[in-house]
Amino acid sequence: MNRTNTKNDVDRDDLAIEASGLVKKFGEKRAVDGIDLKVRRGTVYGFLGPNGAGKTTTIRMLATLLKIDSGSAKILGHDLVQETEAVRSRISLTGQFASVDEDLTGLENLIFIARLLGCSRRQAKERANDLLNAFGLEEAAKTQVKKYSGGMKRRIDIAASIVITPDILFLDEPTTGLDPRSRNQVWDIVRALVKHGTTVLLTTQYLDEADQLADRIAVIDKGKIIAEGTSGQLKASIGSGRLHVRLLNPDLRPQAQQILADELNTSIQLLSDPTALSALVSNADRVAYALGELARSNITVTDFSLGQPSLDEVFLTLTERQTDSEGKTQEVQS
Amino acid sequence: MTNPSLQEQIHTDTENRSNNHSTDDSLDQVITNYIPHSRANGIKTSLTFAWRALLKIKYVPEQLMDATIFPIMFLLMFTYLFGGAIAGSTSDYLQFLLPGILVQTIVTITMYTGIELNNDIRKGIFDRFRSLPIWRPSVLVGALLVDTVRYSLAASIMIGLGLVLGFRPDGGFLGVLIAMALLLIFAFSLSWIWTTLGMIMRTEKALMGVSMMVMFPLTFVSNVFVDPETLPPWLQTVVEVNPISLVVTGIRGSMHGFVTLEDISWVLLWSAIIIVIFAPLTMYLYQKKK
Structure with a gap:
């Protein structure tokens, strides 16, 4: 990665995502507990954390799928709550589970999405075929997605997300459960997207992945960002x-x-x-x-x-510290 | 100093990488390609969703069983089981039964709408729909449009079979058409109840259970199978207020040519009431679904 490190103070226009104090409660539980976020355009931002840390919830709020309980966010200058439609036309989401129709073929899925986005019949078909070729799925074009392998499913899923190349792509655990080869293919796609200016926000449980792809990483635990920076900075911090x-x-x-x-x-x-x-x-x-x-x-x-230190160690050290300090605050309160 | 050689190494690595990936070029191209498109309107997106539902029938034709085999089974079973006992002859009974059992069958298969939706929701694809810049109800409207096609298919099969078995509608062709129209309107409105439940219920099985619990008594404690005059008075009252009875009255009347404007109004009123309550409720649940 030959991109220069980001400065801490960045120009506002340069931000793809700017969020402050995001909170989401599910009943008593604060799944996301005050997250601040600044993501520069054209970069990859990684959310790193264990299951249940609040990564997916945060991404779903930013992708307009979940109402935010408090806080505010701007996506490419559009207010997340006030200008939902404008936000939706600039973003795309690939969820944790296949977000395509597994009963349909790969080709039909892509045509379907293209038509929903307003392409004509001819354009939709052309675009679908181009995408299948680029993603190495041309031979599976007429096979039902449920018969695809894990890696192929992931690729058709991402292809469906870039039928219209989005300005921001949210990827929720894009490589969970993939073999190393498929994982590399997904990484190549992400890199190609970023090269052309798409901002990618991805969640991962794999430190290796964050290390490989992300320009900046936020370590999330219990709904809070407990550390943020480049992977080098995070490693140095401990x-x-x-x-x-x-x-x-x-x-x-x-x-x-x-x-x-x-x-x-x-x-x-x-x-x-x-x-x-x-x-x-x-x-x-x-x-x-x-x-x-x-x-x-x-x-x-x-x-x-x-x-x-490996990012694993960074992560474990940081989450341990978090637990320690939480224990202390609880003591003070009681 | 080792720095230059390290950089060289990284450089060659990058080169190798792009050489090894033949798809890189097409990948770049597909990402940079601008696709001319304009925001699709609600009609277009609804029809696109309907197209998807039709494709699904192509791959899972079994799902048409409820619209083809069920009606035939029901009609034959009830005509020949009860015909002699209730009306003295099967062909007499058929004149009375067919409109009723037509309503019962269609009403029963409306619940598959909710099941299909419930299936969709629990999969990731729903997240994609909800994050697309489209008219949100089109997901449901598209599905309901295709369901209306299924209802028409089921109704046609039943009426066709009925004619073969000796059903003679006194209302003629026009009467049958009016009956079909009323039935489709009512079935479309009823589907919204199932979409609402489809949003709420956690599993397909739970949804099936609840649907059966509601539909079974509602269709049997009505005038579908027997003339309510033969029932105890308290049960007659129940049958009279049952919306299914009102729909059956409207459709039976239309087919045999003695329908009144009041009968038709009741069907339309009930349909309107159901839509007004359950369509917004479904949409509300859809928007705030986690």
Whole structure:
């Protein structure tokens, strides 16, 4: 990705999506609990979070499918609530489950959508065939979608979303359940769309996917954005890396834990392997001293590694922090 | 410094990538192509939805069973089972029964509208419809249009079979046409009740259950099968206020040429009442569906 990083203060006209204080309640539960969002035009924005974090709810609100309980949002300058029609004509949505008619063929589905969008019969047919070719589905054109493989279903689904190339495309977990090859095909489609100026907002549970595609990532948990930035920024925010250490003698692990904790000034995790320890390190310089200290105490280290944190680690660390701080606020309240 | 070689590597990677993907060009093209289009009006989108429903019949012809086999089965069963006992002869009974059982059959198959809709809602495709810039009721109007075709088919089959079995409408061709028109209007309005329930009920089975619970007593405790004069007085009262009885009276009258303006008005009034209540209710539920 050779796009330059975004600045924090961006020109308002440059924003595809601008939302503030979005809230959605389902009964007592606040599924989305005050989300602010700024998405620049022509970029990919990733929502990363576990099941039930509020990703889908947020996307459904922005795609005009769910009423927002409070907050406001502008989609390409159009107010989400006041100018619903205008918003709908600029966006397209590919939901988590196949949003095409599985009883119909791929060709019929695309013609159907094209006709609904106001294409003439001839145009609709032409467009449908072009899309099927571009998405590698020409051979399945006359097959019912229910007989498609998972990857083909996903592609016809996205094809249906770009019958008229939208300015904003919402993709809800576009690659969940796909094999690596199909996943790459979907990624290629997303990249091609972005290259031509479409803004893509996608949700994913896969850190790898967010890392690969998204210019900026928002980590969502329990209806709130708990971190936001480029994948590099997110990784940097939790320290310079993770240290893994393995000992020769598992009996010495408690002692090693104490030494590392003192030296690195951070909490040390004991892994399920009885000889292994790991820690997030904010300052890589200290690692050498810490390992030296282990050697001086006659604790033999069989191997160690220090790597950039994966987004997995970023995510787990961030959600843990969130739980901690929530526990504290609850204590204060009671 | 390793930076330049790293960049070179990334560069060649990107090149390889585009070489490996033969579809890249057509993908680019299909994305940049501007498709001239203008916003489709409500009629066009409704007809497009109707086209989709017709296509579905092509792939799942079994779904026409309710509009073809059911009517034949019902008509034969009731004519020959009850004919002798109720009217002394099957052909006499047929004159009385056919208009009634026609209403019962059509009314029963209206509930499939709700089932179809309920099926759609639970699939992702509904989200797409709702995020399209189209006249929202067209989804339902299109489906109901095709249903009206199904009702006509069922009614034609029944009347045709009836004629073969000896049904002789005194109202003539015109009377039968008026009866058909009244029946279709009533069936169209009734469909909106099922679309409303289709929005509310969580599963297809639950919807079936509720529909049966409503339709079974409503069609049997009416003048479909027997003359209400033979019933105990309290039951007669129930039968008289039952809208199904009113519709049957209108249609029976039209077919045999003794319909009054009052009978016709009752059918139209009931149809109007149902539409006025349930069409907006369906649309309201449709808009706020999660």
